[in-house]
Amino acid sequence: MVPLDATNNSVVYENEIKEIYSINSRISDAVKELLEFNADFRKKSEGLDGAIIHDALAVAAVIDMKKTTGNKPNVEVALGLDRKRFIEMLKEMMKAYN
Secondary structure (H helix, E strand, O other), X not given: OOOXXXXXXXXXXXXXXXXXXXXXXXXXXXXXXXXXXXXXXXXXXXXXXXXXXXXHHHHHHHHOHHHEEOOOOOOOOOOEEXXXXXXXXXXXXXXXXX
């Protein structure tokens, strides 16, 4: 489980969005549109210079829970994230769909 407490910290800042934009792959065009829409919304509503993609962190946690932080009782619950590793994973996934 990856609650909003964790995903709200998964900000993809403008400079990282530009890096993702520079990746030319089959999926990057769709991701560009999502990031642009989300970043525009966040700028207008919160003054944030970036995008928050909640679902991407949830998927990243399924692939590699090490990108998140938290306790591990009988269920894995992400309470935070390793943002740098998360952003690197996003970029690597864009490159993989070349």
